Amino acid sequence: xxxxxxxxxxxxxxxxxxxxxxxxxxxxxxxxxxxxxxxxxxxxxxxxxxxxxxxxxxxxxxxxxxxxxxxxxxxxxxxxxxxxxxxxxxxxxxxxxxxxxxxxxxxxxxxxxxxxxxxxxxxxxxxxxxxxxxxxxxxxxxxxxxxxxxxxxxxxxxxxxxxxxxxxxxxxxxxxxxxxxxxxxxxxxxxxxxxxxxxxxxxxxxxxxxxxxxxxxxxxxxxxxxxxxxxxxxxxxxxxxxxxxxxxxxxxxxxxxxxxxxxxxxxxxxxxxxxxxxxxxxxxxxxxxxxxxxxxxxxxxxxxxxxxxxxxxxxxxxxxxxxxxxxxxxxxxxxxxxxxxxxxxxxxxxxxxxxxxxxxxxxxxxxxxxxxxxxxxxxxxxxxxxxxxxxxxxxxxxxxxxxxxxxxxxxxxxxxxxxxxxxxxxxxxxxxxxxxxxxxxxxxxxxxxxxxxxxxxxxxxxxxxxxxxxxxxxxxxxxxxxxxxxxxxxxxxxxxxxxx
Amino acid sequence: xxxxxxxxxxxxxxxxxxxxxxxxxxxxxxxxxxxxxxxxxxxxxxxxxxxxxxxxxxxxxxxxxxxxxxxxxxxxxxxxxxxxxxxxxxxxxxxxxxxxxxxxxxxxxxxxxxxxxxxxxxxxxxxxxxxxxxxxxxxxxxxxxxxxxxxxxxxxxxxxxxxxxxxxxxxxxxxxxxxxxxxxxxxxxxxxxxxxxxxxxxxxxxxxxxxxxxxxxxxxxxxxxxxxxxxxxxxxxxxxxxxxxxxxxxxxxxxxxxxxxxxxxxxxxxxxxxxxxxxxxxxxxxxxxxxxxxxxxxxxxxxxxxxxxxxxxxxxxxxxxxxxxxxxxxxxxxxxxxxxxxxxxxxxxxx
Numbered sequence: 001x002x003x004x005x006x007x008x009x010x011x012x013x014x015x016x017x018x019x020x021x022x023x024x025x026x027x028x029x030x031x032x033x034x035x036x037x038x039x040x041x042x043x044x045x046x047x048x049x050x051x052x053x054x055x056x057x058x059x060x061x062x063x064x065x066x067x068x069x070x071x072x073x074x075x076x077x078x079x080x081x082x083x084x085x086x087x088x089x090x091x092x093x094x095x096x097x098x099x100x101x102x103x104x105x106x107x108x109x110x111x112x113x114x115x116x117x118x119x120x121x122x123x124x125x126x127x128x129x130x131x132x133x134x135x136x137x138x139x140x141x142x143x144x145x146x147x148x149x150x151x152x153x154x155x156x157x158x159x160x161x162x163x164x165x166x167x168x169x170x171x172x173x174x175x176x177x178x179x180x181x182x183x184x185x186x187x188x189x190x191x192x193x194x195x196x197x198x199x200x201x202x203x204x205x206x207x208x209x210x211x212x213x214x215x216x217x218x219x220x221x222x223x224x225x226x227x228x229x230x231x232x233x234x235x236x237x238x239x240x241x242x243x244x245x246x247x248x249x250x251x252x253x254x255x256x257x258x259x260x261x262x263x264x265x266x267x268x269x270x271x272x273x274x275x276x277x278x279x280x281x282x283x284x285x286x287x288x289x290x291x292x293x294x295x296x297x298x299x300x301x302x303x304x305x306x307x308x309x310x311x312x313x314x315x316x317x318x319x320x321x322x323x324x325x326x327x328x329x330x331x332x333x334x335x336x337x338x339x340x341x342x343x344x345x346x347x348x349x350x351x352x353x354x355x356x357x358x359x360x361x362x363x364x365x366x367x368x369x370x371x372x373x374x375x376x377x378x379x380x381x382x383x384x385x386x387x388x389x390x391x392x393x394x395x396x397x398x399x400x401x402x403x404x405x406x407x408x409x410x411x412x413x414x415x416x417x418x419x420x421x422x423x424x425x426x427x428x429x430x431x432x433x434x435x436x437x438x439x440x441x442x443x444x445x446x447x448x449x450x451x452x453x454x455x456x457x458x459x460x461x462x463x464x465x466x467x468x469x470x471x472x473x474x475x476x477x478x479x480x481x482x483x484x485x486x487x488x489x490x491x492x493x494x495x496x497x498x499x500x
Numbered sequence: 501x502x503x504x505x506x507x508x509x510x511x512x513x514x515x516x517x518x519x520x521x522x523x524x525x526x527x528x529x530x531x532x533x534x535x536x537x538x539x540x541x542x543x544x545x546x547x548x549x550x551x552x553x554x555x556x557x558x559x560x561x562x563x564x565x566x567x568x569x570x571x572x573x574x575x576x577x578x579x580x581x582x583x584x585x586x587x588x589x590x591x592x593x594x595x596x597x598x599x600x601x602x603x604x605x606x607x608x609x610x611x612x613x614x615x616x617x618x619x620x621x622x623x624x625x626x627x628x629x630x631x632x633x634x635x636x637x638x639x640x641x642x643x644x645x646x647x648x649x650x651x652x653x654x655x656x657x658x659x660x661x662x663x664x665x666x667x668x669x670x671x672x673x674x675x676x677x678x679x680x681x682x683x684x685x686x687x688x689x690x691x692x693x694x695x696x697x698x699x700x701x702x703x704x705x706x707x708x709x710x711x712x713x714x715x716x717x718x719x720x721x722x723x724x725x726x727x728x729x730x731x732x733x734x735x736x737x738x739x740x741x742x743x744x745x746x747x748x749x750x751x752x753x754x755x756x757x758x759x760x761x762x763x764x765x766x767x768x769x770x771x772x773x774x775x776x777x778x779x780x781x782x783x784x785x786x787x788x789x790x791x792x793x794x795x796x797x798x799x800x801x802x803x804x805x806x807x808x809x810x811x812x813x814x815x816x817x818x819x820x821x822x823x824x825x826x827x828x829x830x831x832x833x834x835x836x837x838x839x840x841x842x843x844x845x846x847x848x849x850x851x
Contacts, residue, residue, distance in 0.1 A: 325738035
C-alpha cells in the first residue's frame with residue numbers, strides 16, 4: 001500500500017506557480033528522494049504535505065484514506081513528521097523537554113518518566129541522543145537527531161527530511177544515513193529532499209525529480225545514474241565550472257595574516273592565531289563547518305571587526321587598523337557573508353552602487369546624481385542585473401542582490417577579493433555566474449580569498465585550501481594533493497586520528 | 501467558516517503616500533466616538549475642526565502661527581529619525597533654545613534688528629545643540645538608548661526653566677514667573693500686520709527646505725539615510741555611523757532650539773513656563789505622519805497646526821472639551837505608526 005499519495009498538487013504564490021499539478025507517491029518502507037534545484041518546488045510540496053501550506057488544487061491520500069491536512073497538527077495526527085533545515089528546538093531546554101514539548105498528555109510533567117520514555121524511544125529507533133543534555137550544548141548533527149526523534153516520538157511513520165545533509169560534515173552524514181537505513185528496516189517511509197546527486201544515489205530507493213515546479217519523473221535507483229539525474233534536474237547537460245590547473249601560486253603574497261586573533265559578538269574567542277597568505281592570481285579556499293570562525297575571519301578582512309592580536313599586511317602596507325573605507329581604498333573588494341548586511345535594502349540600486357566610494361560621486365559635498373545614475377546603468381548592463389537604477393534593493397532577488405555587490409566590487413578591479421559565502425542560497429544559474437567571476441578575477445591577477453561552507457565549491461575553485469576548525473587553521477593543502485575524505489576529517493576536528 | 505491567513509506582503513509603492521490620508525480618516529472615525537459621548541454631532545465637530553479655522557483671515561493666519569514651531573520640531577525630528585537616531589528630546593531642545601533667547605534678548609537693545617535676530621537664532625541653535633549633546637555622546641560612546649536619555653533631558657530642562665523663572669529671572673516689575681522682556685530689536689518682525697504671524701514662519705519653511713536639501717542632495721545626507729535604513733550595511737560600506745548619528749542628533753537639537761527662539765522672540769517676548777504645549781512631541785507626530793519626507797512633514801506640521809486651532813473653535817461652537825485636539829493628535833500618531841507597520845502584511849482568505 002502507498003504510504004502517501006499526492007495527486008495533482010498545484011500551489012501558486014501570486015503569479016509564480018511553485019507546484020504545477022504534481023503527482024507524488026511514497027511506498028511503505030522506502031527512502032524516496034525529492035531532487036531538484038533551489039526553487040524547483042521540493043520544499044513547497046512537502047510543506048503542503050506537512051500542513052504548512054495549503055494546495056490550491058489537488059488532493060492527498062494517506063494509507064488509502066483521502067485526508068485534509070490544514071496544519072502540522074493534522075499532519076502529526078496522520079503520523080507524518082518533518083525535520084526542516086532550520087531546527088525548531090528550544091535552546092535552553094533539555095533533549096527530553098524538547099522531544100515531549102507539546103506532546104505531553106495531561107497537565108503535569110513527570111521528569112523521570114518522560115526521560116525514561118524518551119530514552120526508550122531513542123533505543124527503539126536507534127536514534128542516539130542524550131536525554132538530559134541541554135540542546136544548546138549539542139552539535140548540529142545531534143540537534144538533527146533530536147528533531148528526528150521528536151517526529152518519531154509522535155509516532156511518525158512518514159518522515160520528511162528537508163536537505164538534512166546541508167548542515168552536516170561528511171562523518172555526520174554517514175551517521176545520518178545509518179539511522180535512515182535502520183528506520184527503513186523498521187518499516188518507516190522517508191522523503192529525502194536534496195539537490196546533491198551522490199547522496200541521493202547512496203541512500204534512496206526511488207527518486208522523483210522536480211524542475212520549475214513541475215514533476216519531471218520518478219525513477220528507480222537501479223535504473224539510473226548521476227548523469228541522467230543531473231540532466232533531469234537541470235534540463236540540459238551540466239557544464240560545471242572547473243579550475244584551470246596550469247596556474248601555480250606565485251611567490252608574491254598579496255595578503256598576509258600573522259597570528260590574527262579576534263572575538264565574536266558574544267566576546268568569546270573566535271579566531272585563534274590565524275596565519276595565512278593569499279598570492280597574486282590564486283584562489284585560497286577556506287573550508288570548514290559553519291561556526292568555526294569563518295564569519296569572524298570574513299568580518300576582520302572586511303574591516304568591520306578589529307583583531308585583538310596579530311597583523312594584517314596587504315602588499316607592504318600594514319592594514320590591521322584600517323576601517324572599511326581604508327580597506328576599499330587600499331584595493332580590497334569585499335563580498336559579505338550576508339548580502340543583506342552589504343546593501344541598504346531600502347536605498348536604490350544606484351545609491352548602493354555608489355555608497356562605498358561616495359567620494360567619487362560628490363562635488364563640494366553635493367551628490368553628483370548624474371554620475372551615480374550613469375555608473376548604475378553601466379554596471380546593470382555589464383553584470384546583467386535585472387533592475388532599474390532607481391529600484392529599491394529590497395525588491396531584488398537574492399541572485400540580483402549578489403550581482404549588485406559583485407558589480408560594486410569588481411568594477412574597482414581590486415588587488416584582493418574577500419568572498420564570504422558568495423553563492424549561499426543562490427540558484428544554479430546565479431551560482432555559476434558568481435563562480436565564473438571569481439575565476440575571472442583570479443585570471444586577472446587578483447588574490448581571492450574564498451570562504452565557503454560548500455566543500456564542493458571550495459574544491460572546484462581553489463588553488464589551495466585551508467581548513468578552519470574552532471577558530472584555527474588546522475591544515476593548508478594544494479587542492480590537487482588532498483582528498484575530500486582528508487578535508488572532511490579535518491573539518492570534523494579529527495586531526496589526531498588522521499595523524500595516527 | 502471564514503478562515504483568514506496573515507501573509508507578509510509589502511504594499512505596492514503607490515500605496516505609501518496614501519497612508520497618511522487613510523490614517524487621518526481612520527483617526528477621525530475613531531475619535532468620533534468621543535465627540536458623540538460629548539453629545540455633539542461628529543460631522544459638525546469636524547467641520548468646525550477642519551474648515552472653520554480656514555474660513556476667516558484671522559484664524560487662518562493663526563493656524564500658520566501654530567504651525568511655525570511644529571514645522572521646526574518636525575524638521576528636527578525628521579533629520580534625526582531619518583538617520584536612525586530616535587530623538588524624543590525636541591521638546592527639551594526647544595526649551596533650551598527658548599532659555600538662550602530669553603537670556604540674549606534683553607541684552608541686544610543696542611544692535612540693529614538684523615544683527616540682533618541673527619544672534620538670537622544662532623544662540624538658540626547652539627543651545628539646542630548643547631542640550632542634545634549629552635544623550636548623543638552617551639549613545640555613540642556607550643550605546644546608551646537615546647529614547648530614554650533624550651526624554652529624561654526634557655524633564656531636566658523643564659525644572660531648570662522653572663528654577664530660573666521663580667528665582668533669578670522672575671520679572672522684577674510684575675512679580676510674575678516670567679523672564680524680563682526682550683529688547684525690541686530682538687523681536688521677530690510681523691509678516692502680516694494685525695496678526696501674530698512672524699518671520700519665524702519663514703525660518704521654519706527654510707529649515708524644512710534645508711533638511712530636504714541635506715537628506716536628498718548631499719552625500720552626507722545619503723550617509724544619514726543609509727545609517728537610518730541599515731546601520732550594519734552602512735557600516736560595511738564605510739559609513740562612520742557613530743559620527744553620522746552624532747551629527748544628525750546635534751543638527752536636530754539645533755533646529756529644535758530654533759523653535760524655542762521663534763516662540764520667545766516671535767510670540768511671547770518673555771520666557772514663560774508654558775512656552776510649549778508639547779510642540780516637541782507634536783513634531784514627532786508630524787515627522788511620522790509625513791513619513792520622514794520633509795515636504796510631507798511640512799504639510800503634516802501645518803495640518804497639526806490646523807487641528808490645534810480647530811480644537812478651540814470646536815470647543816467654542818459645540819462645547820466639546822478643547823483636549824479633543826490632543827486626543828486627535830495622539831490617536832493620529834498611533835494610527836499612522838500602525839498603518840506603516842500593517843502595510844507590510846496582507847490578509848488572505850483560506851479555503
